[in-house]
Amino acid sequence: MNRLYDYLPSGSGYKVRLLLAQLNIACARVELSITKGKTCTPEFVAKKPNGRILVLEIGDDACLAESNAILAYLAEPTPFLPADRLDRARVMQWLFFEQYSHEPHIAVARFWLTHGEPSEEQRRRLSDRHTSGYAALDVMEAHLAECSFLVADEGGFDLAPYGHAHGWFERVASEPEHIPITQG
Amino acid sequence: MNRLYDYLPSGSGYKVRLLLAQLNIACARVELSITKGKTCTPEFVAKKPNGRILVLEIGDDACLAESNAILAYLAEPTPFLPADRLDRARVMQWLFFEQYSHEPHIAVARFWLTHGEPSEEQRRRLSDRHTSGYAALDVMEAHLAECSFLVADEGGFDLAPYGHAHGWFERVASEPEHIPITQG
Numbered sequence: 001m002n003r004l005y006d007y008l009p010s011g012s013g014y015k016v017r018l019l020l021a022q023l024n025i026a027c028a029r030v031e032l033s034i035t036k037g038k039t040c041t042p043e044f045v046a047k048k049p050n051g052r053i054l055v056l057e058i059g060d061d062a063c064l065a066e067s068n069a070i071l072a073y074l075a076e077p078t079p080f081l082p083a084d085r086l087d088r089a090r091v092m093q094w095l096f097f098e099q100y101s102h103e104p105h106i107a108v109a110r111f112w113l114t115h116g117e118p119s120e121e122q123r124r125r126l127s128d129r130h131t132s133g134y135a136a137l138d139v140m141e142a143h144l145a146e147c148s149f150l151v152a153d154e155g156g157f158d159l160a161p162y163g164h165a166h167g168w169f170e171r172v173a174s175e176p177e178h179i180p181i182t183q184g
Numbered sequence: 185m186n187r188l189y190d191y192l193p194s195g196s197g198y199k200v201r202l203l204l205a206q207l208n209i210a211c212a213r214v215e216l217s218i219t220k221g222k223t224c225t226p227e228f229v230a231k232k233p234n235g236r237i238l239v240l241e242i243g244d245d246a247c248l249a250e251s252n253a254i255l256a257y258l259a260e261p262t263p264f265l266p267a268d269r270l271d272r273a274r275v276m277q278w279l280f281f282e283q284y285s286h287e288p289h290i291a292v293a294r295f296w297l298t299h300g301e302p303s304e305e306q307r308r309r310l311s312d313r314h315t316s317g318y319a320a321l322d323v324m325e326a327h328l329a330e331c332s333f334l335v336a337d338e339g340g341f342d343l344a345p346y347g348h349a350h351g352w353f354e355r356v357a358s359e360p361e362h363i364p365i366t367q368g
Contacts, residue, residue, distance in 0.1 A: 064270070064273050064277060065281075066284075073273035076273075085261075088257075089254075089260075092252070095253075100250075103284070
């Protein structure tokens, strides 16, 4: 039985939960709180190399960290990863773009704004995150103007001007077996 | 003929050049300077979605951005990407770790320290980057203590305590067809 170590409000966890749901893969969930220090127990650290919550335990002894590596692993034998080599590389291109240019700005801003009152330092740095986050949205918007295929944004970004991206959010949300972010 | 849009001091470019050399894949290089604005010409922007220099042009019309997506593409049909599904996922895990937890700290610190005098703002933020960069090195060090398999570090990090990581640097550097970072 697979087991996902997860934190329900986490976007990284949601990506994995969504794909598991879409693929109808049974997976137990172990809810961990990033604010309560459970991720620092020796048992948990032994399971994962990178010190972050999200880990997929595969069977009895294999563990995989990094949300996008988990997505690639789960998607590989399914239509969610294209058969064509260049198309597969383009999926990886967008997954790396998400981790480098999107998540550190948009997801971190969302975390600061949704986990209690932001600190002074966080407030000071929020405008930089918004600038970089909008730059990432601009890249997605330009790309999605040319092709088909994100929902309520909690990072304080105004998504109204991002019409093509909005269309993509809606198409993603209307896929079979779609689940909302707060569903385990 | 493949063509790599590149900037010689770039570690992201180096990763791709190193794999191309190790795989004996012929590839023309187009040197672009990140400090001279050549990456903003309309012709170049049309080739790449993410606004960054590194792009692999494959044949006449296909372009691939994101260094680690390029690595995955090039490595896929070779022994540089393992045949076993879980091992492949673990390669992806470390590539995503590198982009999220390593590059933004170590490569950015290296860039600030090797491209002219760092600004006041960069000096102020350097200690945060060093803290996060050392955390990434700690993760690598702990992992490399358990198994076998980076060279002169220019980001101001003291690598002396990282014995296992150093052993890995040396094993990587002694692979056949290894090239130094400044070789095109």
